Amino acid sequence: MSSISDGLGGSLLAAVNEEIVALVDRILDSTAMVTGQSPSFDELSGSAWRLDEQHLVTNDHVVKDLVEPVWVAFPGHTEIRAEIVGHDPLTDLAVLRTIPLEIPPLPLRELPPRLGELSLAIGSPMGEFPESVSLGIVSGLSRRLPTTSGQVILDVIQTDCAINPGNSGGPLVGVDGRVIGVNTAIRDEASGIGFAVPAATVAEIVPELIGYGTVERSTLGVSVAMRKIDGDPTRIPRMVVVRTRDTAAGDIQRGDVMLSVNGSSIHGLADITRILRRGTIDTEIPVVVWRDGSQITVPCVPAKLEVSD
Structure with a gap:
């Protein structure tokens, strides 16, 4: 009897593998590591992703304690300065602005994520491992995520993609190459329970942050x-x-x-x-x-x- 690797099963696995590698190659250049210092000179870091020619999306908790200058580094590019355009604690979203760069933006998914669909989490865990990728699925929908400020982020995506400190602000991407969420948090006392702010919230909040710097409610x-x-x-x-x-x-x-x-x-x-x-x-x-x-x-x-x- 021939092994599975010699037959249809092996061909399918090889094809899936190539699709994943090609997808990562297509989206990785649009992600960045964010670094800076706190007022007490602590080194802080997180992740972000290119929304358009000048703007990046990240988490509020990544940038809220940073003082100027803030730096971002895209794969294959030298580190450049970024300006904090605005942030919203209630959704844990923030926007950065850089000089225009010829880096392709990542499109937002318009359709809602589906339970069980494959997803990729990209970021810079621990601030030491840039361009890291993990594969998982959308394992839960419409979750409520309490924040340290006492607020609750609504309609959050749950994923079992490996998310660690430093991944925050990076994209959660579907197999179509579109952003389905912004990696935000993990459950400390559990394994394989991560959370991402959904693309629908990004599409609603980010334009107001770009236009006004804040979200008023x-x-x-x-x-x-x-x-x-x-x-x-x-x-x-x-x-x-x-x-x-x-x-x-x-x-x-x-x-x-x-x-x-x-x-x-x-x-x-x-x-x-x-x-x-x-x-x-x-x-x-x-x-x-x-x-x-x-x-x-x-x-x-x-x-x-x-x-x-």
């Missing part, structure tokens, strides 16, 4: 939770107001079930974060709730949300 001044409602035959968790504050934006009451905000339906906490953005601050918007068996529209004027770093 508004708040309705209430606390909400996803709960199943008695009498609802669908048994689908709904967004329920569990606490109101003196700074509430309108006559929203405890127990109200939120149906839509500013004309957009509400299905989860990520929807609220997406809707309550810069353009809604100090502007009257309609909030539709279910209260006492009736649908009610409540006029609200959201205030600016203050987010600590």
Whole structure:
């Protein structure tokens, strides 16, 4: 009996191997190592990837403690200075700007990632091993990732690609060569549980960082939770107001079930974060709730949300 390497199986494995090698060769040059110093002169490092001719995407926690100058190094290129354009603690994203370089950008995936799809994590783990690549799959979707600031990053991708300190800010790439996420964190007490901010969040947040340097959000001044409602035959968790504050934006009451905000339906906490953005601050918007068996529209004027770093 011939071995598998002599037959169809070996041919398929060889073809897959060549596809992976070609993919890495195509995308590696668009990734970079980020280095700099903290105010106390500690050497810090992370990863980033080319978004367009001048801009790189990385993590907020990679750059927030850096002081000028910040340096980036692409494979085969000398180290160059970079400017921090903006950062957003709530999504752990940041943007750097360099002089224009003839380095191909990495395109963002428009379609959402699929559970089980192959993915590659690229970065510079430990700040000592640039141009490192690991292979894995998308092992979870719509995760919640707590941050050290007490915030929670929503709709995060879970992956079993090897991600280590220094990988943060590097791209998580699908087999189509498109970025499906930004490598962000690992679960310290586990093995093979890494997290990436999804491409959809990058596409939403990064243009505002480039344009304004910050992401401004508004708040309705209430606390909400996803709960199943008695009498609802669908048994689908709904967004329920569990606490109101003196700074509430309108006559929203405890127990109200939120149906839509500013004309957009509400299905989860990520929807609220997406809707309550810069353009809604100090502007009257309609909030539709279910209260006492009736649908009610409540006029609200959201205030600016203050987010600590």
